[in-house]
Amino acid sequence: MRNEGVKAELISFAHEAGFAKVGVCRPDAVSEIAARLAAFVDAGFHGQMGWMAERMAWRGDPTALWPEARSVIMLAEPYTPDHDPLEVLEQSVRAAISVYAQNRDYHDVVKKRLKHVGRWLIDQVPGAEIKVFVDTAPVMEKPLAQAAGLGWQGKHTNLLGRDLGNWFFLGAIFTTVDLPPDQAEISHCGSCTACLDICPTEAFPAPYQLDARRCISYLTIEHKGPVAEELRAKMGNRIYGCDDCLAVCPWNKFATAARDTRYAARDDLRAPPLAELATLDDARFRARFAGSPIKRIGRDRFVRNVAYAIGNAGDPALVEVLSPLVDDPDPAVADAARWAILRLKEDRS
Structure with a gap:
């Protein structure tokens, strides 16, 4: 052949x-x-x-x-x-998890x-x-x-x-097999800027350029330690990844349906309550996210993200959920909890 x-x-x-x-x-x-x-x-x-x-x-x-x-x-x-x-x-009181990680x-x-x-x-x-x-x-x-x-x-x-x-x-x-190559594709974005305009943190310094340091996907997954305060409020309720720029792309009207049912959203990950996620210790975090890409960031970074989201929820009743996290062994989690409590109390005043 x-x-x-x-x-x-x-x-x-x-x-x-x-x-x-x-x-x-x-x-x-x-x-x-x-x-x-x-x-x-x-x-x-x-x-x-x-x-x-x-x-x-x-x-x-x-x-x-x-x-x-x-x-x-x-x-x-x-x-x-x-x-x-x-x-x-x-x-706002529920968590936004990137589609690919559900x-x-x-x-x-x-x-x-x-x-x-x-x-x-x-x-x-x-x-x-x-x-x-x-x-x-x-x-x-x-x-x-x-x-x-x-x-x-x-x-x-x-x-x-x-x-x-x-x-x-x-x-x-x-x-090592020498196969006939295909023709490279060219850009068909035209004058559309939907993906750039929707970014909550203005992570695109120019079209076709991304500053990961401002990207919510990077901040919630790759970034270790506290997130810059100027970006925390802009993260909203996104606790793992961000789909905004993907979701608004007009080319999605031609999107191919997923064929593997293992990519279909689990009911408990489609929009889980933030208050529930904030209480996870390491053992329960690992059990809940076994087999999920979320598991790789670990409990501490995950709960840090949840605390930021609770701070953005605008529901002062959630202060009670955050209180135990103020003394969390992980400094970034404790810092996030303190920030979120102050933010919720400001919303109440």
Whole structure:
């Protein structure tokens, strides 16, 4: 079977396995990302994500990650929500959790599916080798996906596609098999600025640029310690991630429905009461979020986020829930609780 035929069969098999779209590019198809990444880090936009600076050589050059690779297969797996993610923002005493984290950890689900597709390729091409990646290695998935024709990086820096919307995960299979590449996609954002305009913290210094230090997703997930006071009120009731810029994208009218039921929102994570989450100790936190991506930030950072959200809830009755947290062993949690209590008391006066 010639590699053109292998590619066609690969795409068909990947679709059957659950992926919505597949594309191929060369490992050296994104030579411009090294300079873009360096500029991002030099500006300090990466915040506390030191691993971005430490592994720039690999992240900025996919050919350095695995020199033997001849092709990069990029795959998209949709997790499109069945509800409006912005509705919960109107329920101030309930928690807003990013859509992708309302059920199973996508790393586990996507990686298993990638390995399934990769094994098929190995069976078809004698001597073929593969490496699979899902957001846990120094791989610039979004530029590679654009080079492979899956979509383009929008003004919010996330990938979106004309036939996908922007609710999807990306997976990558690096392989020694030389597959015909696809044509790279170009931007179709036009004059639209919906994603930039809705950002609560003004995290976009310019279109196609993100300052992670102001991004609520970064602040609630990656940032350790207290969040800057100027940003706490702007976080609202978002306790894990933020979907605002994704939710308003007009291209979502073409979004592909999620195929895997493991991405459907759990009832207890769709809009859980903040008061309930604030009482979680480490054991109950781990039990509640077993198998969830939320588990990786740990109880302390999670409850810190919940305390900020309670401070923004405007319900003075929640002071009682915060009181035990003032003496929490974690300094950031205690600081967040004190800030939230003062804010709620100011609302009452």
